[in-house]
Amino acid sequence: MSATSNSTWSRRSLLRAAAGMAAAGSLAACGGNTGRGGGSGSGKNLVQYFHAYGEAGTEQAIKRYAAAYRGARVSTQWITSADFESKLFATLLTKNAPDVFEFHPQIQMVRSGQVADLTDLVAPVKDDFNPADIASHTVDGKTYGVRMIDDPQFFFYRKSMLDKAGVRVPETLDELIEAAARLTTGKVKGLFLGNDLHAVINPMIWSAGADTLNAKNEIAYHTDGVVDGLKKMRSVFTSGDLLLDAPTDYWDPSALNQGLCAIQFCGMWAMPQFQKALGDDWGVFPFPKVTAAGKPSVYNGGWSMFVNAKGENVDAAKEYVKWLWIEQKKYQEDWATSYGFHIPPRTSIAASASKLKTGTPAEGVRLFNEFGHFDNIGWTQAMITALEDVFADCVRKDGSPEAALDKADKAVGRELKKLFG
Template identity: 75%
Template sequence: MSAMSNSNFSRRSIFRAAAGMAAAGTLAACGSNNGRGGGSGGSGSGTPLTQYFHAYGEAGTEQALKRYAAAYKKANVSTNWITGNNFESALFAALLTSKAPDVFEFHPQLQLVKSGQVADLTDLIDPVKSDFNPNDIKSHTVDGKIYGIRMIDDPQFFYYRKSMLEKAKVDVPTTLDELIEAAAKLTTSKVKGVFLGNDFSAIQNPIIWSAGADTINEKNEIAYHTDGVVEGLKKLRTLWTSGNVLIDAPTDFWDPSSLNQGLCAIQWGGMWSMPAMQKALGDDLGIFPFPKIGSAGKLSVYNGGWSIFVNAKGKNVEAAKEYVKWLWIDQTQYQEDWATSYGFHIPPRTSIANKADKLKSGLPAEGVKLFTDYGHFDNIAYDQTMQTAFADVIASSVRKNGNPEAALDTCDKKVNVELKKLFG
């Protein structure tokens, strides 16, 4: 497994709205770079289909996807493997053109459903629905219909060097206060105590959940604006300015290099990095969930991941659905390969997860347990615009010295406009 290039955009970043795309209706603003380079033809005959994937960091992933596509003989499937940090803008710009992909990976987003951009895949999933993690069904369901098939679940948590914590006599933190204290004790002239990603946007959802709050609630109202979240933002500001945080790392949180190379003692990251970290650090590696914030706090784990969608506005919707069913429903050996042969991911299907021996013992099994005990899934209604608005809160009140309450008030206005668009 190789490290991602520095320019590569994380597929699991919480702040996935690199360009702040909102609804399909406003996607034209995403720029002219449509990222349609790097296509690779399939070996099938018949209907030509194009699929869009962002460049995964683990070695062998591009070859694997193209190998799966080449094994499908009912269509000629070509793969656009989009490198750099512009996957979202490339995808959304392409969806507005005649060169739009037939199949693409993304995250469940209500505005894609409301704008008619993604096809209803209920008929494909129904026969195996009970085999999927119920949360992965729920996060893709709108009015009883399922849009998109989960390919991988990607829990995110903290990794740490056991030897460094032992030497500094630091216990594994269970509260944000303890994390701040640990960062101070672990920082030396050569090592920073903790790495939370270069701009802290990677932890923007966990700080909400760890404060005992939520992004938006069951009634589709703002649920993140609480005293606990305000407290968390203030504490993160303290951490940001403490001198005990790795800020300008050569690669971001999705890459294991910072911990592997000894730049920090604790690093936020995803389960996908575990094989590379284990190879580098052996048994000197532990994991823990995002710690509690404030009196209402709860440990939390963000479950990122990617899903496959069919472009409902494409020229070959039925052929695309057939291909998606073949690969992501029928070909369970490819699904297991995709989840466990490159980085580690949790297969969304129970039958495949139960066979995934690599995840059954040691640290991978601990990762699965954290995912099970503390995991939070995507809310299909908490869209790009809302995520961008909350990322602005972190920019103004953590990286800069703005007032968290004022920043959240500004965020509320943007989020309420978006909620009104989606729900009236």
């Protein structure tokens, strides 16, 4: 599901919290629970952590699933989204640590021994998962975490606004910049990329024909195409056609729904809200290619379930995760499609998800399948921050892209040496 649609929570801030604590060695502290109970099961008491999703009904759904489990008493901590990362990683260091929690794949949590190896849970159904979801949770041949939902991100646009301005759906970054200019009027900006622009960093790299890291875990983003992309991003940032300082960030559909812009970067989770507000007057397209050698890209976010390897009930927690996120397909489909729209990571469930079969949701699935890129578990928060600094230096400011990338190379190189030698 979306990060939220009602807070300032950021996936990047969550990762920053995780990486910072892991780097300091803090995650080596022991945790467990103290018999806190809930639910209607028997045996062990388990606690699971979720951040407060923006979609109505999500908290009730998670608690309903847990209440149906008979192997343990499962209670849910539904944590205010703005506080989720600090609460999760602070609590992981104490005796009140959750047994199960949602997060994103991060190699530091594997290397610190914080998350349990779930290979035995996933192995029997591995072929039913999107292979990229398996790869993004795998370290040294072992799988850590079970993917719950895939969240592709696109550009959403108002069809009527493009038609009125005589603008076709952009297929290149140059065309997107031109469209933003033609769509900007006195009250409406042509384009919204999020308040800090961070959501489009990786898509821009992929659409320039590059990547964050290559298969050998070497720097792959420092290319001529990325330099060209940074220059183009600087031009749109200074054009006056970009919506800046919107009331809510990119994950919330209100910028487009309220007529603040004509094109907005957002996620598939918001499709029901777009449908409710705009009817059929909206569409989606991928991040367009940056250079002739590039191709469109779609970033796939999402959430996964992890077991606290330092808890007192690891085996019981693994059984619960197996029951809910491996065996209970009806709950998995409900979680993916009954609130916001998300793509089930299980291909058999995705194939039967009727709400994603027609219209713009089906187009989103097609773009995801054709152009999707997933998280690299070895791409750490320090590396993320290094590229955020690149955008700060030469998109928000008028610095040299080459100099900014050289600076990033040093920071990323230090991380790669620590992680991979």
